[in-house]
Amino acid sequence: xxxxxxxxxxxxxxxxxxxxxxxxxxxxxxxxxxxxxxxxxxxxxxxxxxxxxxxxxxxxxxxxxxxxxxxxxxxxxxxxxxxxxxxxxxxxxxxxxxxxxxxxxxxxxxxxxxxxxxxxxxxxxxxxxxxxxxxxxxxxxxxxxxxxxxxxxxxxxxxxxxxxxxxxxxxxxxxxxxxxxxxxxxxxxxxxxxxxxxxxxxxxxxxxxxxxxxxxxxxxxxxxxxxxxxxxxxxxxxxxxxxxxxxxxxxxxxxxxxxxxxxxxxxxxxxxxxxxxxxxxxxxxxxxxxxxxxxxxxxxxxxxxxxxxxxxxxxxxxxxxxxxxxxxxxxxxxxxxxxxxxxxxxxxx
Numbered sequence: 069x070x071x072x073x074x075x076x077x078x079x080x081x082x083x084x085x086x087x088x089x090x091x092x093x094x095x096x097x098x099x100x101x102x103x104x105x106x107x108x109x110x111x112x113x114x115x116x117x118x119x120x121x122x123x124x125x126x127x128x129x130x131x132x133x134x135x136x137x138x139x140x141x142x143x144x145x146x147x148x149x150x151x152x153x154x155x156x157x158x159x160x161x162x163x164x165x166x167x168x169x170x171x172x173x174x175x176x177x178x179x180x181x182x183x184x185x186x187x188x189x190x191x192x193x194x195x196x197x198x199x200x201x202x203x204x205x206x207x208x209x210x211x212x213x214x215x216x217x218x219x220x221x222x223x224x225x226x227x228x229x230x231x232x233x234x235x236x237x238x239x240x241x242x243x244x245x246x247x248x249x250x251x252x253x254x255x256x257x258x259x260x261x262x263x264x265x266x267x268x269x270x271x272x273x274x275x276x277x278x279x280x281x282x283x284x285x286x287x288x289x290x291x292x293x294x295x296x297x298x299x300x301x302x303x304x305x306x307x308x309x310x311x312x313x314x315x316x317x318x319x320x321x322x323x324x325x326x327x328x329x330x331x332x333x334x335x336x337x338x339x340x341x342x343x344x345x346x347x348x349x350x351x352x353x354x355x356x357x358x359x360x361x362x363x364x365x366x367x368x369x370x371x372x373x374x375x376x377x378x379x380x381x382x383x384x385x386x387x388x389x390x391x392x393x394x395x396x397x398x399x400x401x402x403x404x405x406x407x408x409x410x411x412x413x414x415x416x417x
Contacts, residue, residue, distance in 0.1 A: 076356050086370040090144075093377045095405035097140040100381040102217025102389045103131060126396045139274035143371040143380045144280035145392075146271075153331040154346025154367050155353075159300040160324045161230055164354060166211040167347035168332040170237045171325065172214040175244035177336040180210020182263050194274040201273070202338040203266065214240055219325055220381035227318045233325075269342035269395025271380050278338045283338065285334045289327055293365060296324065342395045344402030345372050351409060 076184055099105050105128050113129045150168065158166045168174060184206035218240050222233035299320050302310040307317050335342070349372045350364065357363050379397040386392055 075358035079186040079357045079360075079367060081096055082353070082357050082363075082367055083370070084268075086367060087373050087376060090220045090370060091222050092304055093141050093374050093381075094144070097143065097381045099378045101136060101384045103128070105131065105136075117353050123218060135274075138276050138279050139271050139380065139394075140377055141279045142271055142274040142282060142339065143377040145279065145286050146335045146342065147372040147374070147376030148369040149214055149282070149289070149331040149335045149372075150342060150345040150376075151349040151368040152289065152365055153335075154297075156293065156300075156324050156328050156349035157346075157370040158350050158354075159303060159326075159361055159364075160321065161234065162304060162306075165347070166315045166352050167344075168328060168341075169241065169346075170234060171329065172218050172237045172240040172244065173329055173332040175241040175248075176214025176340050177211040177333065178248045178267055178341065179251075180206035180208070180213075181340075182255075183210070185259050185262050186251045191277075208265075208333050208337035210244075212329065213373055214244060215325065215329035215333070219322075228321045230321070242382075256387075263318050265330045265393060266340045266394035267395075269340040269398070270393045271339055272391075273338075282334060285331060289301070289331055291322075293327060294362075296320065296327075297361040297365060300324075304359060322392040333372050340393075340395065342376070344406065345376060345398055347414060348402045348406045348409075349375060351406070355409065355412075362372070 218236045221236040350368045380394045383392040383394045384398045
């Protein structure tokens, strides 16, 4: 249990820093874009009544309320979901390099979305249910199917094997990748571009319906996940030790897989595949405050939300007036930073 106290700063200090950064980054996300909106105008729009805006201020009000505010809210929710699910899976696998892609959710979502794009050309790709397009519904279905298959492959008479789940996730991800490549080969130029853009992750389709769906999912997980922190801490000692402490390990694994699959499936359905958030953020927070899941999970959610809002703001200005898919930005920022963390950790060792 001594390992739970290994940290660089206290969780309380880390929480204060993140809570200060969160509104600052959110305001930056509202200001940033092809049309720069000063902070004073944002404050006046937020504080003014519906009839107080006119002229150019009216245009800025529409940009804030219809485009940027739901986009920032969606970034916050998706970033928090991906980071929290990444922390859950790292605790389940007892491996700080685990991420949601290990259980095949992202690969399954790619197959589902690509199938709808290629074979569903006659299906209306607008709002179908709860603000999700047909492509998003296909991604959600593909993610859930992949998760169920991997879980069933890893579950036998002796229970669920985490090692088998890892191997099954790698195999299913490879198979799903081959299926997605086949669909891309069969697609025409327009379909191929839509598949590529979706796989890069994109928050351009943000709407209040998607924000509501993501918030509902995040709210449910925010109630359920904190109940598992003690069991996750016990799992750090090993499965047999956790059983001796009175934890039903099989039910714990099942719950964690359900929570992670649901959170990541909703995230990829409403925002596409966004890399590195679920891998990098929990690892960084673990280096700062230690592996105690009572602080690791909420702090990871906060840091994931901040990271995705900042990455989305950068994506809107780096090649303005066009914008990069946010998944490219998270990979460009995350990969070098994560390598630096690994080198730093090796130096400490």
